[in-house]
Amino acid sequence: MSGILDTDVEKAWCPGCGNFPILDAVKKALERTGKAKHEIVLVSGIGQAAKLPHYVDVNVFNGLHGRALPAALGIRMANPSLTVVVTSGDGDIYGEGGNHLVHNIRRNPDIAVFVHDNQVYGLTKGQPSPTSDPGWSGSLQRSGVIAGPFPPLAAAIALGCGFVARSLAADVEFTADLMARAIAHKGFALVDILQPCVTFNKKNTYQWYGKMVYKLPADYDAADRVRAFELSLEWEERIPIGVLYRREDRPCFEELHPGVGDPPLYGRSTPAEAVRDLLRKRLITLP
Amino acid sequence: MGIDVNIRVTGGAGQGVHTAGGLLYRLAVAAGHHFHATQDYMSRIRGGRNSYSVRIREIPVRAGRPQADIELSLDPGQLPRILPSVSPAGIVVCDLPAGEAGSADPRVIAAPLRELAVAAGSPILGNMAGTGIVARVLGIPAEMVDRVLALEFKGDFLEKNRKAARLGAEWAEGRVPEAYRLPEAAFHPRVILAGNEALALGALAGGCKFAAGYPMTPGSSILLGLSVDGPSLGLVFEQAEDEIAALNMAIGASYAGARAMVVTSGGGFALMVEALSLSGMIEAPVVVALAMRPGPATGMPTRTGQEDLAFALSAGHGEFPRLVLSPGSVEEAYALAHHAMEMSEAHQVPCILLTDQYLADTVVDADPGDFPALSVNRRIVNGNDVPKDAKGRYLRYAFTADGVSPMAVPGEPGITVVVDSDEHTEDGHLTEDHAVRIAMVEKRTRKGEALETETLPPLLAGPPDAEVLLIGFGSTKGVIAEAREILSAEGVSAAAIHLRQVAPFPARAVSEILGRYRTALTVENNRTGQLARLIRAETGREVSGTIARFDGLPFTPEEVAERVKERR
Numbered sequence: 001m002s003g004i005l006d007t008d009v010e011k012a013w014c015p016g017c018g019n020f021p022i023l024d025a026v027k028k029a030l031e032r033t034g035k036a037k038h039e040i041v042l043v044s045g046i047g048q049a050a051k052l053p054h055y056v057d058v059n060v061f062n063g064l065h066g067r068a069l070p071a072a073l074g075i076r077m078a079n080p081s082l083t084v085v086v087t088s089g090d091g092d093i094y095g096e097g098g099n100h101l102v103h104n105i106r107r108n109p110d111i112a113v114f115v116h117d118n119q120v121y122g123l124t125k126g127q128p129s130p131t132s133d134p135g136w137s138g139s140l141q142r143s144g145v146i147a148g149p150f151p152p153l154a155a156a157i158a159l160g161c162g163f164v165a166r167s168l169a170a171d172v173e174f175t176a177d178l179m180a181r182a183i184a185h186k187g188f189a190l191v192d193i194l195q196p197c198v199t200f201n202k203k204n205t206y207q208w209y210g211k212m213v214y215k216l217p218a219d220y221d222a223a224d225r226v227r228a229f230e231l232s233l234e235w236e237e238r239i240p241i242g243v244l245y246r247r248e249d250r251p252c253f254e255e256l257h258p259g260v261g262d263p264p265l266y267g268r269s270t271p272a273e274a275v276r277d278l279l280r281k282r283l284i285t286l287p
Numbered sequence: 288m289g290i291d292v293n294i295r296v297t298g299g300a301g302q303g304v305h306t307a308g309g310l311l312y313r314l315a316v317a318a319g320h321h322f323h324a325t326q327d328y329m330s331r332i333r334g335g336r337n338s339y340s341v342r343i344r345e346i347p348v349r350a351g352r353p354q355a356d357i358e359l360s361l362d363p364g365q366l367p368r369i370l371p372s373v374s375p376a377g378i379v380v381c382d383l384p385a386g387e388a389g390s391a392d393p394r395v396i397a398a399p400l401r402e403l404a405v406a407a408g409s410p411i412l413g414n415m416a417g418t419g420i421v422a423r424v425l426g427i428p429a430e431m432v433d434r435v436l437a438l439e440f441k442g443d444f445l446e447k448n449r450k451a452a453r454l455g456a457e458w459a460e461g462r463v464p465e466a467y468r469l470p471e472a473a474f475h476p477r478v479i480l481a482g483n484e485a486l487a488l489g490a491l492a493g494g495c496k497f498a499a500g501y502p503m504t505p506g507s508s509i510l511l512g513l514s515v516d517g518p519s520l521g522l523v524f525e526q527a528e529d530e531i532a533a534l535n536m537a538i539g540a541s542y543a544g545a546r547a548m549v550v551t552s553g554g555g556f557a558l559m560v561e562a563l564s565l566s567g568m569i570e571a572p573v574v575v576a577l578a579m580r581p582g583p584a585t586g587m588p589t590r591t592g593q594e595d596l597a598f599a600l601s602a603g604h605g606e607f608p609r610l611v612l613s614p615g616s617v618e619e620a621y622a623l624a625h626h627a628m629e630m631s632e633a634h635q636v637p638c639i640l641l642t643d644q645y646l647a648d649t650v651v652d653a654d655p656g657d658f659p660a661l662s663v664n665r666r667i668v669n670g671n672d673v674p675k676d677a678k679g680r681y682l683r684y685a686f687t688a689d690g691v692s693p694m695a696v697p698g699e700p701g702i703t704v705v706v707d708s709d710e711h712t713e714d715g716h717l718t719e720d721h722a723v724r725i726a727m728v729e730k731r732t733r734k735g736e737a738l739e740t741e742t743l744p745p746l747l748a749g750p751p752d753a754e755v756l757l758i759g760f761g762s763t764k765g766v767i768a769e770a771r772e773i774l775s776a777e778g779v780s781a782a783a784i785h786l787r788q789v790a791p792f793p794a795r796a797v798s799e800i801l802g803r804y805r806t807a808l809t810v811e812n813n814r815t816g817q818l819a820r821l822i823r824a825e826t827g828r829e830v831s832g833t834i835a836r837f838d839g840l841p842f843t844p845e846e847v848a849e850r851v852k853e854r855r
Contacts, residue, residue: 038701038702060703060706062707064565070531070532070533071536071539071542074499074535074542077536077540078496078542078545079543079696082698100528100532102528103528260523264543266545266667266696268521269521270492270493270494275488275661278519278520279478282480282484283655284313284317284476284478286434286435
């Protein structure tokens with residue numbers, strides 16, 4: 001596929017990597033926003049997934065491992081007219097950056113977060129990730145993962161995230177649609193994308209996911225938080241994909257923050273008189 | 288020398304020690320005098336032992352004294368601990384019920400503060416009754432106390448405070464010595480500022496529009512200043528979930544074009560270190576205010592130290608240029624915070640403002656003229672000034688002679704801004720090309736060289752033929768200046784260097800000055816002589832020794848003078 005958002009940067013992914021269809025979906029979703037390239041910022045951390053922004057011709061902030069969210073928040077606070085999308089891996093968002101996930105769902109900034117969830121650390125060669133299934137043996141856990149998996153959707157629903165969805169990387173159209181809706185959602189939006197890792201994860205393959213997932217029915221009520229929570233825990237027998245939970249009534253962080261807004265911070269001046277006023281407050285003059 | 292009265296208010300947290308101290312220094316300024324106030328407080332919310340020292344002179348004061356001339360003790364239980372640090376001719380006004388002697392020490396004046404407070408309308412006004420007594424000791428008329436109280440309080444509470452202070456002053460009549468009366472002096476308008484407050488104002492004057500932090504003593508009051516005073520200048524503030532988030536948020540805001548800063552202390556700075564390196568790599572200007580306290584680890588949270596000099600200079604993996612400034616007074620805290628904002632953006636480097644608990648919490652009166660509104664020179668480019676390649680792509684990291692690439696911000700029509708923590712090409716995309724790597728390392732190095740040409744020279748004071756040269760950085764400035772005066776009065780001539788900037792280090796200037804003096808001593812609030820080591824590394828010169836203090840308390844001029852005499 002080639003389009004207006006392509007870059008000529010060489011892709012560093014394995015042949016058959018689940019990141020390729022995710023990239024296609026991201027580009028489709030961004031095109032559907034109707035925004036110009038200069039109005040969009042893709043933010044990522046570090047890892048194979050986090051290289052994605054380099055392959056999309058928009059503004060790019062490729063920061064530190066685990067730290068995409070705070071950088072994205074800083075960008076939104078400085079200039080809320082920018083559309084800010086985080087696209088990074090499960091190790092990045094759920095592991096190293098877990099604290100930022102928790103607190104940014106609490107803040108509810110208008111940021112869409114796409115997590116390439118392949119349940120494995122690919123770039124560092126096959127260690128388990130926070131979402132690896134117990135018993136799965138990685139390069140540092142030869143006798144199998146002991147810790148229970150981090151449940152991203154259940155955690156997000158519990159924290160009050162207003163848009164919680166899961167997709168399947170292989171289904172580009174479906175993923176692009178969820179991504180576009182996540183971007184349109186005003187507030188923090190999480191899309192967990194089940195992504196096969198063809199090199200290191202021989203369990204959760206394209207075939208395995210194809211067998212396990214089912215799309216939520218058209219009459220599913222995404223406003224039902226308890227039902228959404230229940231579904232978010234489905235994994236062993238079958239895995240639901242689609243928008244599990246949606247809540248529109250919560251104002252976003254940028255609306256509530258008294259200082260964030262127009263003009264963007266770079267356009268704000270520092271009038272000498274305002275500085276003098278602050279010093280005058282400290283001046284002792286006898287009443 | 289004129290008057291030199293050191294007043295100390297002691298009591299538990301929650302007893303109004305800080306309020307009494309604040310009122311006393313305002314009274315000093317109202318009476319036409321000058322003051323230096325420091326606090327010594329414990330890491331707790333109520334109780335404990337806190338003290339607030341206010342030293343009053345006829346000339347501006349920039350250091351404290353260990354011995355109190357007038358002690359106001361709100362907690363009689365603390366008397367045994369207090370008395371050894373009261374001067375021989377001093378007095379201790381101590382809250383004791385009428386008729387109780389309290390102590391055999393003739394310096395102790397038993398004052399029924401609680402009873403006076405109750406008479407004024409509330410038992411919590413004991414601090415104000417005591418302040419009224421001290422005001423009487425200083426010879427400050429009751430009307431003046433009334434006027435100054437009106438600067439602080441309003442309505443019914445103002446009247447109660449006035450009454451408590453008046454009852455205190457009336458009680459004191461005939462019961463206190465007349466030796467500490469302040470001479471008449473003309474009133475001049477002065478600004479009253481703490482070090483952290485001045486630093487926050489300087490950052491705001493420098494165009495800071497974004498601040499984030501996770502509260503940590505002694506940095507928190509900078510965050511307070513930014514969050515309270517910042518909004519009137521368009522600053523947005525956010526309390527981060529941790530220090531890692533704080534600096535990454537600030538760097539995100541900087542990428543989007545805001546002048547941004549974070550505030551922390553040693554432990555929080557340790558968490559920020561990876562992001563400091565990110566700022567170095569993506570060349571995002573950012574300012575870090577690092578208020579030092581004794582370590583390692585949690586150390587002594589509310590006390591002072593200068594143990595993070597070497598840490599600030601080396602923090603961050605990899606090699607990248609940085610600016611590290613070390614203000615030594617409220618005036619410098621203001622000016623250097625502004626300078627940090629300007630230089631950080633001009634050279635696209637992270638800048639650390641290195642301060643400590645002593646300067647952070649020190650309050651003085653200053654000349655309003657020393658806090659001018661300063662210019663803010665934004666360097667963001669747009670339109671035709673944006674460097675592009677043949678395909679029209681913005682080259683965020685365009686190679687230039689001084690290494691600084693014109694910075695555009697996302698949102699600029701027609702371009703995209705690409706930054707990457709990986710090594711990158713001129714257009715910001717990650718690369719593993721070794722030739723590009725070399726060129727980018729050289730580009731960042733050139734920025735450091737350009738930064739070096741604007742290094743603030745050390746401030747040299749004292750005679751060129753002095754017997755001894757004292758060298759300090761940061762908060763020791765005022766203490767060393769007064770120590771020189773004491774030494775000079777005792778026939779020992781001393782010169783001093785104050786370093787306002789420690790990276791890039793003013794190596795040539797320091798080396799040249801060191802060559803002129805036979806004996807050179809660093810004065811540092813750490814055990815290992817980090818400044819002495821830095822001087823050796825940067826100039827190849829060895830200082831004669833180090834006057835070190837690392838108990839968590841600031842130096843005093845007497846102490847430094849005494850230790851110079853031992854060492855010369």
